[in-house]
Amino acid sequence: MDPSTQKALIDFLLRLGDDRLILGHRLSEWCGHGPVLEEDIALTNIALDLIGQASAFLHLAGEIEGHRRSEDELAYFREATQFRNAQLVEQPNGDFAFTIARQFFFDAYNSLLLGEVQKSPHRQLAGIAAKGLAEATYHFRHSRDWMIRLGDGTDESRRRTQAAVNDLWRFTGELVTFDGTEQQLAENGIIPSLDQLRMHWLDRVSEGIRSATLSLPANGATMVSGSRRGNHSEHLGHLLAEMQIVARSYPDAQW
Amino acid sequence: MPDLINAEEQLKRFEMRIAAGEKIEPKDWMPDRYRQQLIRMISQHAHSEIVGMLPEGNWITRAPTLRRKIGLLAKVQDEAGHGLYLYCAAETLGVDRRGMIEALLEGKAKYSHIFNYPTLTWADIGVIGWFVDGAAIVNQTMLAKCSYGPYSRANLRICKEENFHKRQGYEIVSTLSSGTLKQREMAQDAVNRWWWPSLMMFGPPDASSPNSAELLRWKIKLHSNDELRQHFVDITVPQAAAVSITLPDPKLRFDTSSGHWMFGEIDWSEFYEVIKGNGPCNKERMKARRDADSEGAWVRDAAHAYAEKHVSAGT
Amino acid sequence: MADSRKENTGEGELWEVFIQCETGAPHEHAGSVHAADAEMALQNARDVYARRGTVVSIWVVPTSAIAATSPSDEHPFFDPANDKAYRHPQFYKIPKTVKGF
Numbered sequence: 001m002d003p004s005t006q007k008a009l010i011d012f013l014l015r016l017g018d019d020r021l022i023l024g025h026r027l028s029e030w031c032g033h034g035p036v037l038e039e040d041i042a043l044t045n046i047a048l049d050l051i052g053q054a055s056a057f058l059h060l061a062g063e064i065e066g067h068r069r070s071e072d073e074l075a076y077f078r079e080a081t082q083f084r085n086a087q088l089v090e091q092p093n094g095d096f097a098f099t100i101a102r103q104f105f106f107d108a109y110n111s112l113l114l115g116e117v118q119k120s121p122h123r124q125l126a127g128i129a130a131k132g133l134a135e136a137t138y139h140f141r142h143s144r145d146w147m148i149r150l151g152d153g154t155d156e157s158r159r160r161t162q163a164a165v166n167d168l169w170r171f172t173g174e175l176v177t178f179d180g181t182e183q184q185l186a187e188n189g190i191i192p193s194l195d196q197l198r199m200h201w202l203d204r205v206s207e208g209i210r211s212a213t214l215s216l217p218a219n220g221a222t223m224v225s226g227s228r229r230g231n232h233s234e235h236l237g238h239l240l241a242e243m244q245i246v247a248r249s250y251p252d253a254q255w
Numbered sequence: 256m257p258d259l260i261n262a263e264e265q266l267k268r269f270e271m272r273i274a275a276g277e278k279i280e281p282k283d284w285m286p287d288r289y290r291q292q293l294i295r296m297i298s299q300h301a302h303s304e305i306v307g308m309l310p311e312g313n314w315i316t317r318a319p320t321l322r323r324k325i326g327l328l329a330k331v332q333d334e335a336g337h338g339l340y341l342y343c344a345a346e347t348l349g350v351d352r353r354g355m356i357e358a359l360l361e362g363k364a365k366y367s368h369i370f371n372y373p374t375l376t377w378a379d380i381g382v383i384g385w386f387v388d389g390a391a392i393v394n395q396t397m398l399a400k401c402s403y404g405p406y407s408r409a410n411l412r413i414c415k416e417e418n419f420h421k422r423q424g425y426e427i428v429s430t431l432s433s434g435t436l437k438q439r440e441m442a443q444d445a446v447n448r449w450w451w452p453s454l455m456m457f458g459p460p461d462a463s464s465p466n467s468a469e470l471l472r473w474k475i476k477l478h479s480n481d482e483l484r485q486h487f488v489d490i491t492v493p494q495a496a497a498v499s500i501t502l503p504d505p506k507l508r509f510d511t512s513s514g515h516w517m518f519g520e521i522d523w524s525e526f527y528e529v530i531k532g533n534g535p536c537n538k539e540r541m542k543a544r545r546d547a548d549s550e551g552a553w554v555r556d557a558a559h560a561y562a563e564k565h566v567s568a569g570t
Numbered sequence: 571m572a573d574s575r576k577e578n579t580g581e582g583e584l585w586e587v588f589i590q591c592e593t594g595a596p597h598e599h600a601g602s603v604h605a606a607d608a609e610m611a612l613q614n615a616r617d618v619y620a621r622r623g624t625v626v627s628i629w630v631v632p633t634s635a636i637a638a639t640s641p642s643d644e645h646p647f648f649d650p651a652n653d654k655a656y657r658h659p660q661f662y663k664i665p666k667t668v669k670g671f
Binding site for chain 2: 021025028029031032033034035036037038039040041044045047048051052054055058071072075076095096148149150152153154156157160242243245246247250252253254255
């Protein structure tokens with residue numbers, strides 16, 4: 001692999017890892033505070049799956065890059081501007097509707113993305129994606145089912161869920177927009193082209209929203225951008241301050 | 256078909272079944288006192304698991320490595336699962352989960368006092384796994400043999416899962432105590448704060464325990480509080496020595512004639528204060544549970560409304 | 571079994587969970603979950619009871635749908651299952667010369 005493609009692969013792995021780490025972290029905040037006991041367990045399962053996927057992607061990134069940083073060094077010792085997650089996943093949890101809508105948008109994307117990445121000739125990358133795909137498929141089933149129950153439940157649940165969809169919509173563009181990183185990897189045969197992904201994602205999301213008796217904001221809404229290059233919302237800094245505090249307070253320690 | 260024998264005869268047969276080591280199942284005849292004692296014990300146990308998620312849950316977002324983050328999340332999740340098994344076991348006795356949860360939130364139900372203490376450092380997470388889960392294992396191993404079938408089976412399942420909790424905690428403490436000076440101090444400080452409250456988990460000496468005699472006769476309990484506490488001390492002292500941790504009890508000494516570790520006096524007034532509601536975190540724990548429940552009400556209502564609209568009974 | 575048909579909007583209905591750990595094996599009772607409908611009951615059962623070990627199939631049944639014998643049924647209903655020898659293979663003698671029966 002030529003150095004520039006390798007650099008693109010590392011960048012891609014950080015995007016994959018950081019998305020799942022930050023989203024898994026957000027979901028873990030629900031532990032002990034869920035609306036019903038069974039859902040506390042369910043959200044925690046999703047958090048565990050995502051953090052597990054993140055750990056694998058970050059580990060691979062560290063292996064491929066020259067400095068050989070471990071997944072922990074990457075997770076706990078980078079600054080916010082060095083993270084490559086989409087802004088969607090760093091948004092605070094809000095109410096259960098906000099969390100489920102955020103999950104719904106992400107899970108629809110995650111299962112499609114991993115479905116493509118598992119075709120990679122890079123054996124390790126394909127392996128992580130394949131394992132993650134089984135999990136992501138289940139996550140999407142769960143979040144879609146909840147979108148439907150909340151959208152088509154009570155007047156209050158519909159109101160909250162529609163508000164969540166409206167508020168989160170501007171973050172979704174970043175998820176299904178791919179730039180030079182993914183293009184270079186596709187041109188060099190590391191991953192398939194992701195050109196069709198946005199369309200498939202929109203189909204899935206539209207179907208789920210319709211079944212939930214909700215609506216999507218009109219076409220042409222402005223989408224946030226920049227976080228794939230490190231330009232995040234203010235939320236990420238606070239999240240990382242909490243996540244990294246113990247590790248950074250004892251920088252030479254083993255845990 | 257109604258049973259025509261009299262109540263006295265039924266009680267005699269019931270106690271013979273217990274003495275013979277038989278399990279009592281939900282539809283079997285049982286004295287009302289047996290049913291009430293079990294409802295009280297099992298629901299308290301369930302509440303303890305749920306409230307117990309909070310002190311450890313406090314450190315999930317700050318766990319210092321991905322492996323520790325995953326391990327702690329899995330452990331706290333197990334506690335939710337244990338609460339769930341236990342509520343289900345209690346429901347076999349004719350109470351419903353909603354009623355039990357409301358009793359907890361209204362302050363009418365008890366839960367283990369230990370979860371009213373704060374987790375102040377990462378080391379607390381290790382010490383809780385080692386001491387609190389360790390004590391719970393001693394208790395639950397006994398309860399797995401109790402006379403009531405559903406409660407015995409719930410505890411068997413819990414015991415299988417709890418072993419990893421204690422190992423995880425002890426591994427954390429072991430890592431800290433062989434780490435930097437600050438880490439060793441962190442571990443020792445956590446031990447100093449959690450040791451005595453953990454010993455109190457087994458409850459006051461049986462003489463001051465109003466329910467003990469009945470619970471023992473009906474094999475809801477199989478050992479006294481003091482026996483269980485002694486066993487816990489005996490297994491923990493060598494574990495502490497192995498990781499160079501000092502247990503905060505100057506009176507601790509091995510008695511060769513009995514083969515047990517003798518230990519100092521427990522300050523039971525602290526225990527009663529915490530049970531009464533005056534522990535360091537009682538109010539915070541209850542507020543967290545009330546907030547989760549009230550903020551979740553619209554979600555539960557939505558799920559119910561959807562089911563009513565779309566699902567016909569029995570399909 | 572508790573009467574789970576009463577108003578229970580807080581926690582949902584009570585369901586019994588049966589799990590099959592490998593194809594060909596019988597489904598075994600694992601415990602209960604609460605859920606408002608069958609699909610959520612299946613997912614909850616998977617999240618609560620299938621985290622450890624392999625599970626290939628899950629059944630959930632509303633607790634209220636289960637018909638059960640009661641303790642006073644025991645003797646007449648089940649007895650004497652073991653002393654009717656004509657139901658056991660050993661009751662029947664096969665000539666020793668017949669192989670592989």
